[in-house]
Amino acid sequence: MLSQAFAPLFNGVKPMTKKSIIPVATLGTPRIGSRRELKFALERYWAGQSDAKTLQQEAAALRRSIWTRQHQAGVDIVPSNDFSLYDHILDTSVTVGAVPPVYDWKGGYVSLPTYFAMARGDAQEESCCGKVVSSGIPALEMTKWFDTNYHYLVPELSAEQEFTLTSTKVLDEFREAQAQGIPSRPVLVGPVTFLKLSKATTTDFDPLSLLGRLLPVYSEILQKLSALGAEWVQIDEPVLVLDLDDKDRSALTLAYETFARDVPDLEIMLATYFGALGDNLETAVSLPISGLHLDLVRAPEQLSHVISKAREDLILSLGVIDGRNVWRADLQGLYDWLAPIVAERGRETFQIAPSCSLLHMPVDIDLETDLDPELKSWLAFAYQKFEELKALSTALGEGIGFVTEVLEVATRAVRARAQSGKIHNEEVAASVSAINARMARRYSTFAVRRQAQKAALNLPAFPTTTIGSFPQTKDVRKARAAYGRGDMSRSDYEAFLKAETKTAIEVQEDIGIDVLVHGEFERNDMVQYFGEKMAGYAFTKHGWVQSYGSRYVRPPIIFGDVSRPEPMTVHWSSYAQSLTDKPVKGMLTGPVTMLQWSFVRDDIPRETICKQIALALRSEVTDLEAAGIGLIQIDEPALREGLPLRQSEWADYLDWAVACFRITASGVQDETQIHTHMCYCEFNDIMYGIAALDADVISIETSRSKMELLDAFVTGGYPNEIGPGVYDIHSPRVPSVDEMKALLRTASSRLAPDQIWVNPDCGLKTRSWEEVTPALRHMVAAAKSLRTETL
Numbered sequence: 088m089l090s091q092a093f094a095p096l097f098n099g100v101k102p103m104t105k106k107s108i109i110p111v112a113t114l115g116t117p118r119i120g121s122r123r124e125l126k127f128a129l130e131r132y133w134a135g136q137s138d139a140k141t142l143q144q145e146a147a148a149l150r151r152s153i154w155t156r157q158h159q160a161g162v163d164i165v166p167s168n169d170f171s172l173y174d175h176i177l178d179t180s181v182t183v184g185a186v187p188p189v190y191d192w193k194g195g196y197v198s199l200p201t202y203f204a205m206a207r208g209d210a211q212e213e214s215c216c217g218k219v220v221s222s223g224i225p226a227l228e229m230t231k232w233f234d235t236n237y238h239y240l241v242p243e244l245s246a247e248q249e250f251t252l253t254s255t256k257v258l259d260e261f262r263e264a265q266a267q268g269i270p271s272r273p274v275l276v277g278p279v280t281f282l283k284l285s286k287a288t289t290t291d292f293d294p295l296s297l298l299g300r301l302l303p304v305y306s307e308i309l310q311k312l313s314a315l316g317a318e319w320v321q322i323d324e325p326v327l328v329l330d331l332d333d334k335d336r337s338a339l340t341l342a343y344e345t346f347a348r349d350v351p352d353l354e355i356m357l358a359t360y361f362g363a364l365g366d367n368l369e370t371a372v373s374l375p376i377s378g379l380h381l382d383l384v385r386a387p388e389q390l391s392h393v394i395s396k397a398r399e400d401l402i403l404s405l406g407v408i409d410g411r412n413v414w415r416a417d418l419q420g421l422y423d424w425l426a427p428i429v430a431e432r433g434r435e436t437f438q439i440a441p442s443c444s445l446l447h448m449p450v451d452i453d454l455e456t457d458l459d460p461e462l463k464s465w466l467a468f469a470y471q472k473f474e475e476l477k478a479l480s481t482a483l484g485e486g487i488g489f490v491t492e493v494l495e496v497a498t499r500a501v502r503a504r505a506q507s508g509k510i511h512n513e514e515v516a517a518s519v520s521a522i523n524a525r526m527a528r529r530y531s532t533f534a535v536r537r538q539a540q541k542a543a544l545n546l547p548a549f550p551t552t553t554i555g556s557f558p559q560t561k562d563v564r565k566a567r568a569a570y571g572r573g574d575m576s577r578s579d580y581e582a583f584l585k586a587e588t589k590t591a592i593e594v595q596e597d598i599g600i601d602v603l604v605h606g607e608f609e610r611n612d613m614v615q616y617f618g619e620k621m622a623g624y625a626f627t628k629h630g631w632v633q634s635y636g637s638r639y640v641r642p643p644i645i646f647g648d649v650s651r652p653e654p655m656t657v658h659w660s661s662y663a664q665s666l667t668d669k670p671v672k673g674m675l676t677g678p679v680t681m682l683q684w685s686f687v688r689d690d691i692p693r694e695t696i697c698k699q700i701a702l703a704l705r706s707e708v709t710d711l712e713a714a715g716i717g718l719i720q721i722d723e724p725a726l727r728e729g730l731p732l733r734q735s736e737w738a739d740y741l742d743w744a745v746a747c748f749r750i751t752a753s754g755v756q757d758e759t760q761i762h763t764h765m766c767y768c769e770f771n772d773i774m775y776g777i778a779a780l781d782a783d784v785i786s787i788e789t790s791r792s793k794m795e796l797l798d799a800f801v802t803g804g805y806p807n808e809i810g811p812g813v814y815d816i817h818s819p820r821v822p823s824v825d826e827m828k829a830l831l832r833t834a835s836s837r838l839a840p841d842q843i844w845v846n847p848d849c850g851l852k853t854r855s856w857e858e859v860t861p862a863l864r865h866m867v868a869a870a871k872s873l874r875t876e877t878l
């Protein structure tokens with residue numbers, strides 16, 4: 088089956104579905120289904136509307152369809168075990184028996200309820216009586232997968248951890264593909280990556296020290312796969328692109344020497360991705376493996392280095408089709424680059440692959456029937472990338488004559504994009520060139536601004552606020568969907584959103600919050616909403632990508648110079664402010680997060696694109712101020728995620744990222760208070776960058792770590808005001824007043840009390856009103872109590 092978008096490319100040329108001379112591999116595929124089938128199957132199961140058997144059948148159907156799709160596109164090496172019901176790192180934890188005691192697992196194979204308790208926490212008591220009563224069992228911590236917007240569940244290991252084989256998933260899925268006539272290449276998260284991403288339950292040991300105990304389980308899995316008929320296995324060790332020390336490198340050597348000894352007949356393709364091997368190259372090429380996958384999109388220069396160092400028979404998997412971006416590949420350019428290399432080293436020593444698993448790609452461009460046809464012709468989603476891989480392999484293996492037309496059409500698309508009048512805007516280019524140092528500086532220092540803001544805002548000590556979003560209930564999503572389909576008029580939709588906003592303001596007033604928010608009901612997503620309002624951005628209807636579990640995002644696509652045709656949020660902030668005498672905080676997504684959570688054009692530097700967004704947002708900030716909004720929050724939860732994986736590149740990134748935030752924020756008067764917000768990241772790494780933002784107030788997620796994350800701010804002597812989150816918004820449980828008071832007391836012992844704001848960890852969009860209202864009441868009570876206690 089050929090993608091419609093690509094079908095014309097193959098006019099007159101029969102697609103090659105026979106075995107390629109240079110095998111095509113995909114490394115991993117989106118698991119959510121082209122119509123989000125997995126999300127809906129999971130939600131039905133969690134809601135008690137289906138049972139485990141049905142869920143597993145629906146999951147199997149999804150796996151079958153993605154294997155078939157690859158097979159039909161001529162993919163030679165089809166992965167198995169790349170599917171996950173929730174997260175592949177969690178799958179690894181439950182495969183090796185890494186189940187923390189809190190989940191009360193009694194040994195044996197890990198059950199589905201235990202798996203989901205680890206993923207989402209167990210709040211059963213909450214739903215059994217219709218109100219929130221239980222503290223339940225917390226979920227594992229969640230954090231970002233390298234520099235992506237995908238979140239994995241952090242394995243939690245104790246020094247006493249023993250490992251055993253506790254799931255047959257990898258074996259079952261191999262057999263499942265086999266039964267479909269597909270001899271797959273199973274994918275495993277490598278043991279060193281698994282341990283390096285794990286969290287120790289106590290500070291006195293390094294999870295990597297558990298490698299010796301973990302390896303026998305991996306060997307057992309590999310032996311079992313080999314016995315089932317697997318010839319190759321793909322083991323992912325993306326840690327190889329990070330800064331490693333000798334201990335880490337020795338761990339890699341130990342692991343792969345063990346596998347070579349224990350399972351000599353199984354060929355290992357070791358997959359590295361998201362960057363260059365750099366100083367780990369010698370280690371990687373010296374491992375006793377049969378193949379090495381390289382990310383040649385992020386680090387094309389490493390190919391010649393690897394070839395010069397690697398054994399002649401080491402199969403190199405060339406990751407040349409971008410697994411992190413949606414642009415159609417320049418197949419002719421890739422052919423011109425690779426053909427002489429392939430000829431010299433020998434066709435039998437290569438495979439063709441995407442740069443990394445296609446997990447981070449939307450599924451199918453053909454579903455985008457409303458997209459501008461010109462833009463659509465520039466794009467390739469996962470399904471289309473299968474075909475690009477096949478075409479490139481055919482050109483390099485069988486001969487370019489088999490796919491001349493395919494390459495020509497790809498070249499035309501790439502040229503059309505480069506020359507399109509849609510991507511350049513001279514006014515935007517001129518504004519970026521005109522940026523000067525003055526634009527990235529507030530008028531006065533923080534100390535002076537603080538006095539002006541105190542006088543203007545007249546807030547109590549320990550002022551209370553929230554992070555922006557209020558519950559995105561089914562009704563809100565339904566109304567937006569109806570409006571999108573044309574089943575609800577614009578005026579009815581507007582009236583609906585106004586009513587939601589009014590309710591949110593009334594609830595906040597009733598609870599006694601000091602600084603209110605409008606609730607973000609008009610937003611489908613904090614990035615997509617702005618993408619839809621800015622020029623230079625396109626958005627999709629079905630371009631979903633998994634963010635975590637059953638939560639997906641549709642990253643907008645930056646295809647051209649970015650500008651703001653008209654105000655984007657002023658209407659909603661002004662409306663909310665008109666309903667109350669309390670101050671309403673304006674709410675924007677910052678330039679770095681807008682960049683990081685979008686698919687970004689690759690023809691100009693990221694820094695330039697970020698500056699364009701910063702200028703657009705700067706106008707929004709000054710318009711909000713002109714409309715009487717006295718506090719403006721510029722969210723930057725992705726500032727840390729954008730940090731390069733290698734420390735040597737941090738300073739350069741932080742320079743421009745911080746400058747972009749400051750350009751956005753600095754057009755306002757001293758009296759206007761600029762807030763920022765960050766969550767779920769390792770603040771220590773970027774503390775100097777955070778301080779350099781010079782936001783008047785930063786709200787951060789700290790409750791899960793019981794304020795430990797504040798240490799970075801304390802040690803760094805952070806001078807401005809801080810709102811350390813006092814409750815975890817990922818959990819349905821309502822924390823008590825005393826709990827929040829205890830957290831605030833901890834914060835007060837580390838920071839100056841007049842530095843402290845009181846707020847939740849993050850936005851409340853995923854919660855229900857039944858959870859949010861009592862939790863916020865407790866939060867306000869805690870703040871009031873601290874006021875009398877501390878001052």
Ligand SMILES: CN1c2c(nc(N)[nH]c2=O)NC[C@@H]1CNc1ccc(C(=O)N[C@@H](CCC(=O)N[C@@H](CCC(=O)N[C@@H](CCC(=O)O)C(=O)O)C(=O)O)C(=O)O)cc1
Nearest residue numbers: 236564565567568611612613614634637638639640684853
């Ligand atoms: C803060 N986070 C975010 C990240 N990245 C973003 N781009 N945005 C973020 O907010 N990264 C880090 C974290 C990740 N956290 C989350 C949290 C929650 C979600 C989430 O809830 N995703 C939703 C989809 C949100 C959305 O776009 N909604 C749209 C479409 C809703 C929809 O599916 N509509 C249905 C019809 C509905 C009906 O009739 O009832 C349809 O179209 O078929 C909207 O609200 O309009 C999710 O469902 O997964 C993501 C990341």
Ligand SMILES: N[C@@H](CCS)C(=O)O
Nearest residue numbers: 554555556722724850
């Ligand atoms: N203002 C956003 C920030 C999320 S990180 C929200 O409240 O959802």
Ligand SMILES: [Zn+2]
Nearest residue numbers: 724766849850
């Ligand atoms: Zn947040």
